[in-house]
Amino acid sequence: MTPIERLAAYNRGEAVDRLPCVPIVGNTAARVIGAKISQFRGNGKLLARAHTEAYRLFRYDIIRIFTDLYTQAEAMGASVHYPDDETAYLAAPAITDVSEIDRLAPAEPERDGNLPHHLEALQRTLDAVGTEVTVTAALTCPFTNASFLIGAETLVRLTLRNPEAVHKLCEVSLETSLRYAKAILDAGGVPSLTDAMSSSTVISPRQFKEFSFPYLKRLIDYIHSRGKTVTLHICGKTNRIWDLMVEAGADCISIDNDADLLEAKEKVGHKVRLMGNVKPSETMLQGRPEDVREAVLQCIAQACDSPKGYIVASGCSLPTETPFANIHAMVDTVREVGWPIDPEVLRLPGVAAGR
DSSP states (O other), rough: OOOHHHHHHHHTTTSSSSEEEEEOOOOOHHHTTTOOGGGGOHHHHHHHHHHHHHHHHHHOOOEEEEEEEEEHHTTTTOOEEOOOOOEEEEOOOSSSSSGGGGGOOOOOOEEEETTHHHHHHHHHHHHHHHTTTTTEEEEOOOHHHHHHOOOOHHHHHHHHOOOOHHHHHHHHHHHHHHHHHHHHHTTTEEEEEEOOOSSSSTTTTHHHIIIIIIHHHHHHHHHHHTTOOOOOOOOOOGGGHHHHHTTOOEEEEEOOOOOHHHHHHHHHTTTTTEEEEEEEEIIISSSSSHHHHHHHHHHHHTTTTTTTOOOEESSSOOOOTHHHHHHHHHHHHHHHHHHOOGGGGGGGOOOOOOO
């Protein structure tokens, strides 16, 4: 089956050859074509080639066009540093004081920063393999993008000292997110939502509900209005906001490796599809193929019977230097298990279904 055929059949409850599998390949794609990460900047053609060839090499089920989380903030004035061959990082926020908020303007995806090049990469990838695999583009959610506009520590402080300023930042970030989502959808792709700063590791559930949730919901409502489902990833510990992530409209929740997949199944598996959560660093980067195989089997044992479905995946984007053998091991293990799953496969030593 092609990935599109597999996901469509799985969604309908029909026979499939195996579970969907998504090792979340980010800048590892550069290694597939022997490129440096910095070469992706301003080069949609090269970025498309990297993700197309990575998909063809590993044959996972969803492509995610991604380089870093800062593309929207950079398009709005933030300064981003691009090392020669490492993932970019925020060098300076767009503004340094709340008095400057009113000068911020939503980005134009077809014109500003690297957004046009990511859209080009999306279109080229769709043209190359879009008939067989879903192609998504990473979209940073409003609260997280707001943190890149004024600085993460400053934003968190403002949630206590100046809530109105936070809402203004989130509002202008939302407008950029909506414009970028529209451009992605118009091209034929699907937005893939990431909201790192909304993690309970960073802000409280109360802060999430007040400052992140309203804008996240409006963004998801728009994507739904265009007929697409939404996968939402929030890094770190999220168990105290799973219900709110569902309420915001997420159709699939990507579970970070800091969270408990079995707990997620028990708490919200009847409401939303789950995805995750093989450890990207400890297992995928530093482990051996046999370690990956065991981790994948553990995840399958814990979540394959989740009522709304389950996608085998890494807990977050893979580190750039993740060995190819380990990515192959993830997908190969899912192929080996197949569907329907033979319970005996999951009774191997070291594999535990949970409590």
